[in-house]
Amino acid sequence: MSSSIHPFRVLRAKPLWIANGVITGVLALLFAVFYVGANIDPVDHMTKLPVGLVNADKGAAVDGKQVDLGARITESIKKSTASGDKIDWQVMGEKDMKEQLGEGKLYGALVVPADFTSSITALTGTTTTGAPARPTLTVLTNQSAGSLGSGLARTATTQAAENASLQMGKELTTGNGARQAKLPGAARVLLADPAAVTVEDGHPLDSHSGLGLTAFYYALTLVVVGMLSANVISGQVDHALGYTHNDMGPLRLHRPLIRATRVQTLAISSTLMVGLSLLMGTLVMGGAVGVMGMDASHLPLLWLYSVCAIAVCGIGALTLLAVFGTPGMLVVTLVFIGMAVPTSGATTPIEALPGFYRFLAEFEPLRQITGGIRSILYYDAQGDAGLTRGWVMMAAGLVAAALFGFGVLGWYDRKGLHRIPVEAAPEKTAAPA
Structure with missing residues (x-):
């Protein structure tokens, strides 16, 4: 039964303005603090x-x-x-x-x-x-x-x-x-x-190295691709399981519900992310090196590192989306973009950041990935030049995401906090004489 209330009347609802105002306001303030605060002096x-x-x-x-x-x-x-x-x-x-x-x-x-x-x-x-x-x-x-x-x-x-x-x-x-x-x-x-x-x-670079910035932009591409792909994969898996509709232009598609626990859903999404990372890593490297002509060496290693970086960032983002639900996208944006770019060490050196940002730089994913890409592109893939740290921190991030994600979601499942509660079975009625 539909309501006769005009849709635009929802704009009179104070909770709608307050909730969205708080979320967007906090997001705007945090981005200003992270971006401007880190580079102001x-x-x-x-x-x-x-x-x-x-x-x-x-x-x-x-x-x-x-x-x-x-x-x-x-x-x-x-x-x-x-x-x-x-x-x-x-x-x-x-x-x-x-x-x-x-x-x-x-x-x-x-x-x-x-x-x-x-x-x-x-x-x-x-x-x-x-x-x-x-x-x-x-x-x-x-x-x-x-x-x-x-x-x-x-x-x-x-x-x-x-x-x-x-x-x-x-x-x-x-x-x-x-x-x-x-x-x-x-x-x-x-x-x-x-x-x-x-x-x-003191250390000349090739002409197509962006004055030392191609490593940063390449790493940023990997992080953004992983983060955005997680959002797409999460939505498509929910649609495939029948939990959400999928709007394709004017059409609304809906599949029959396939009940899955939260742990199973994250496992499905993560498997899809790992498989698609092979495609995305290949296309990122092909676009940067093959199409745009970025100077690069150690191409097999660059491909493997690119695939792993996208997979790890994507699984990390999927974990946050699964644990926090709708607010998870804001958390993902802050972790992988808001706090990551100013602390990457590419725009402003770590030694020139305030103490709080130096602390964030120790574990923020973009800095670790950028260090590995720099080593591959500029320093002949030397481990001491950032490549070893990049691999170690990606492995640590993957383990942390798995423990946090499957641990919290397993607790949700054990508590019966299912995405769609199991409906009570209908009562049987006696057949008429």
Whole structure:
């Protein structure tokens, strides 16, 4: 029996406005907090951004004594309080520096050249080996570790190198007063700021690598595909079991009800997700690499990682949808998108996030998946470059989803909290005489 009430009268119902207002309002507030709050002031929040400091200076003999000005300037940079604890200067050799740049463990580096001391002493006139040449301090960037992080490291390292050069210039002019007066004017100007600073790419990427961002966008694609596919699969399984209608344009399709426990429903959905992940992972890689021309190597490994990432994210989303019901989609959106993108380490480095976001980054799926994709695309699939962590965290996420999902849903089933309660059997009536 239909009601004669006009449909638009439901807009007068306060609960409808209140319920939807609370949900959409909280969602808007949380997205603003996660997206804007994480990136509003990365410089101020930056703490211990790892940057390499290499002294390749071989030193020089001055007045019968061995002098190593490279060691002096690197020690000055390391002890400088100008950057506070924003930069974590890691003193190392050239070989270690190149390895760590190639694993994404450094956002940049500062290299003192082998002829640093000899070139500077030539400016003072204390050596006679060739014409005076201004030494160059080289700032190396690493866009593969993240464009913003590399930019922050470049700015701080360049400033530190320039300040150290000026400080050394003061020491040289003070200690060589009489000798400086005999130098040509150009040499005195150079002596006041003896080192030039140049910037180079420490770990060059191929041209179709999005300046180090293709790994992030590829990983984001995997997460979004898994999340949205979970929503589709959940709805289609419910329709196949007869629990919901399926609207196809103006048509409404409905199947006979097949009673299934909540655990059985999640098992069916998860099996479907695993099978379809093979297709989705193939198409994502085919679209990115084959159609759009993204630079990539280790294609079999990239395919396997893509399939597993979609499957794990999809099963995680299915679990949340099954446990929380209708509000589950909001939870899924917050977990896989709202909290994930700002803490991925791709847009803003983890070291430049507020403490709360760093905590989220330890387990948020997008960061773990991005680290593995970076390793495959940029770092020759090295385990230490994020690939091992990516596999381990995906396995841990899958186990956590299974324990949480099947555990809670099993409890629902044992309590008789079925999706459609079992109807009481109709009473038998006596047949008429």
